[in-house]
Amino acid sequence: MRKVSLLLITLFFFFIMTACTTDGKEIDDQVYALILGLDKGVDNKIRLTIQYPTYKGGGGMQKSEGGGEDKKSGQIDNTVVTTIEASSILEGINLLNTVTSRRISLVHLKKVVFSEYIARQGIKNYLEPLARFREIRRITQIAVCRGSAEDFINENKTLIGESISKSMELMTSQSQNTGYFPKTPFETFYKGILSPYGQAYSTYVGINDFKHLKPLSEATAPLRTEYPILPGEIPRTGDLARETIGTAVFDGDRMVGSLNSYETRYFMMVSGGFEKGIFTLEDRSMPGSAIPFDVRLGRKPKVKVTFNNGVPIIDVNLNIEADIGAIQSRIPYEKLERIDELNDLIADIIQNGIKKTIEKTQKEWNTDIFSFGYQAAKHFFTIQEFEKYNWLRHYKEAKVNVSVQANVRRTGLMTESAPVRYSNQDVLSEEK
Amino acid sequence: MRKKKTLFQNLLSYITYKEKEPIKEFYIPEINEKESSQDQGNIPDHTNKGHERNRGIIKPVPVAEMRKEKTAGQNQASDNTVSTNIQQNMDYINQKFNAPDNKDIIIRQFTIAKRYKAFIAYLDGMVDRVTINHFILAALMENDDKFTNGDESCQLEFILLNVLQTNQAKKLDTPRDVIYEILSGNTVLYVDGCDYYLVNETKGYDKRGVETPQVEGVVLGSQEAFNETLRTNITLIRKYIKNSNLTTEFIRVGIENQQLCAVLSINGLTNPAIVDEVKRRIKSIKSDAILGDGMLEQFIEDNPFSLVPTMLTTERPDRTASHLLEGKVAILVEGAPFCKIVPISLVSLIHSPEDAFMRWPYGTLLRFVRVFAIAISTLLPGLYVALTKFHQEMVPTDLLIAIAKAKENVPFPTVVEVILMELSFELIREAGIRIPGIIGNTLGIIGALILGQAAVQANIVSPVLIIVVAVTGLGNFAIPNYSLALSVRLARFFFIFLGALLGFYGITIGLALIWVSLFNIKSFGVPYFSPVAPKTSRSADLFIRYPVWNQEYRPDYVNALRKKRQTKISRKWTQQNPENNYDREESDDEGR
């Protein structure tokens, strides 16, 4: 009896020991793709680019001059970038294993980049495996790249530290500091594509060729506020060529257009994702001089949708708080009787901007990326009625009322600036 | 063919129905205070029977002795009767102790008042010479004038009352007990013509003094520990419990070595059923030798195959006292500096005597640290293996890549690394105990450091693993109970195995299995997980230690005769007005 039990137990353990190794994989038996780029293939459906960190010690050893890249071997800053053409995403990754020597794991994928070309063709075929495959999680960021995704990934480097993954995570979190681009985890994006309440949108990225920064000249420059920038157009040099700014707008799974930096801010204000950002406004009393504000939402935006004779009316009610960053004209707007001038200035400009942005989405593309549909759905009792009405179709008919209240709360470290004294001017600081 | 059939039958026996005779389990009956005052000390029927039955068992006549009995039969002195002839009694003792081969037994003959032949017998080295020389021999041989009556009959009664100057002396008329007394270090006196002996307490063997605890050190709290002398140990406990109801009962265990074993309880507080059950189990042991409490534990514990200890081992008299006052039973064995306490539950193993001495927030914090320590030292290596083998997604990306970089040159799989390091750590611990003196402690730490460093440099293990193993080791040392710490060390390997096999799923399955096995364990009728499961009344001393004045009840599971420890308001002063208070009148101070 005892011997038989022993035999059974041994057999059981033997079975376990031989069968167990299928799922367990050592950490260093795999490489962890951090970013996945998707382009239209030439010979096959998909051109797939991935980037994964190498396990070479310390760093320093492989660094070449400049951007530290060695295109031939695919080495960029302690990472490897490879591109392959394949019939589907998953098989492409499988195919890459033939050269990578280690299993490519997607569990740490941080970002999926679609080229604008395939985004405009429609990307539901690409999303399907991403949504279904267990290794890809829905917190992966989705971005659309102006130009090809392959180029973007080749420029995906870090100059500050050694960790690409950290720099990518922190890049995403810059959305909170600037409001220039929205965060779009796969979950939100995918929900937008399926949702009857609204449409999908995604981060817009691109590569800067550094040609937008013109050489220095003597001519006086105008003050250009609400500067409409799209990725690749920021006038700058230095740092890396990649940049993240703006929003790609989708109708269903097809990209239809894009919002520039300021439109993105207005869009995020209405949808509630805006945290803070510096707005530079032109001083009405002294054109040409600017007043930068640190702007944030005072409370969550209030959106209401009503129907008047079958015509939807969208009321957007915003409460904006701002801190003064500077008053270049040194006009004492902080005074109680003048503070409203600033409030009105901010409210006017933001109200206008929001109105225009919403109008743009209605007129140009008829895509409700603001998800006003959630409010509209309150007026329907059953899903059948709502789906029959099809909010997404009727979005363009909606009348939009935007009201913005702005409040300048704080003035920074100083208040009521003292005037600047010139040798040829008399300045009396005594108040009249 | 035949073998195959039996195999088949065996297999069949796994899946066919067999009725088994259930074994009756002990449980602690609830006894009301009123009832208990009526029949205090009355033991329930079934245990009573066991009592009676076992009485025959504790004093069996070993085969060796039976043979001797036959040869001794020629004399009148036998195992049961004391001869009235001094020579026969001397022969009996000599023969019992195998004199003259055995040089330890000393029989000193002399006459009292120049008339009465007498002898004392003792074991050399076990006795206190001063007592024998000055208070037995001198008293007997120098007080001739006291013997005035000239009577030829037995003088022992007279001697006991008038002559002997020892503090403990009693009559004994069974030679077997006499032998036992000699073995315990007492001196027996016999005077010709009597049919009994006098036993004088003269224990004087060398013993260790009361020292500081070695295993259960505390910062705040008493620094006394038990030593190897049963008497001293009981005294140490009595120092804490000045209560006439503290009862010590002695039971001899071990057929050959006749070790003395004491069962302590507080009469009128401890549930008598527990005391009886403890006594029943100890008395029923039929074994050659019980050398200490550790062996005794294995003979009387409920679940011999459980992973965790079901009795609390302590070397601290104050802790013993506190448990006795909760209504539990303490078992001490001569020659062991530890005390066993029953019944217990799992939580009492993670309590430290210090908890009660400190203010409650600190005590509570320490308890949580200990629970955390148990969790860490059981699970951490297993979790590490599971994480790195199955759940890489849970490791932060940068750390993951750092680990992968560090592992790049390590040829072993993670499991091998972990087991390698765990084993070396176990080696260091075990070696640290054996290495003599001062080097031992330092070598433990240095060895671990150097070994870890060297292993990393030699690319045998990855550096993160050193941290894992070190933290695990620390956690293990933070567990207050040594036996529990050992069981945790065992369980750790189980979890490493399961983690390597099935990841978190395996670990959860392992946890569930261990839980289930723990639910099935009882410590003298007390479910091991009480009072958590089964849920009994809320305990004020579980994980969160409530203030001492808030702990009104004794643990529910011991069913103590008095459930309440203190009144609802134990700090009576909070209801009284202090003599000097802020509300008094100005005039009150006049005349001071």
Place this chain on the structure above:
Amino acid sequence: MMKEGNFGIREAVYLTILVLITKIFYTSIRVVVKTTGTASWYSTLISCVTSIVLFLLLYTLMKRFPGKDLVQIFDKVTGKIIGKILSLVFVLYFIYYAGSSLREFVEMIKAYNLPYTPPSLILAAFITVIVSLAYVGLEGISRFAVVSFYPIMVGILAILLLAVPYYNFNAIFPIGGYGISKTLSVGLLRSSAYTEVVILAFIINSIHGVKIFKKTGLISLGIAGIIISATILCSLMAFDYPQGGENVSDLFQLARIIYFNRFFQRIESIFLFIWIMASLVTVGATFYISLSIFCKAFNVEQHRPLILPFSFLTFMVALEPKSLTEVTQRNIAFVRTYSIFILYLIPIFVLLLAFILGKKGAETKHAKG
């Protein structure tokens, strides 16, 4: 009679709640969201209320025969042979339930966590625990439920709270779902998802009688209803109804999308723990109940020798379906949509019979009642 030991109301409630809510870890939410859309969160409350009403009917039956469990009542009302048959139906149902949940669990864990591990290994590990749970008996199961109850509840709460950034409360509109009639009919049928409470009727003597039976049943049904409804609501708010009906397990998907910052993300593996614990309690309890009913029906004194044969049966039920689709659309659909006809309607039929035949339990007060 077999001895099962006693336990308190708290243990009984914890056990019943766990058995009731384990389905939220599985495909249950998906099905409800798919069929009733935005009305799903209250459709399940309708199911819960229906189940409470049916439970009260069961209670009237139990009250008629104080001190007797359902098996004895079957015997008493319908006679020995039909009674035994009815008991056997329950035995088979609970085996089927245990096996199907087991298979559903295995399919889920394979989908989310161990895709390449042989299912028989996962099953074997699971059944080891189930067997040892059944071995220690009802008391052990109840204690296991108590110990795992708090971690499970904390875990569910943590998932629901940590996913807050994804919630949009307006996703519950249009409030009517696919229309009242659809919601009602699904809600009524779906009360099968709350039938597990019937196990209390079989262990009524372990929970100290009819009064505690009623109290336990109502409390656990109420709390389970709230928990299930809250989970559905949260999945609805996070995923909207189109995507909510698409996820295999909505609760697990919720755990997967938790993202707070660079450190606090990808933590769903921790929730594996509570998920497995809950499944162990559910399958262990139902498995034991089927054993227990069998023992009671045929006057077997000890259940332990029966564990292995019964575990083989469960194993077979678990291995029988060919795919995830077959498990969810046949086994689980049966259990969660039509089990009401077995678990509630048989006792209610017996109650009617008892009324008609005028059979009643002895009026003598049960010692513990």
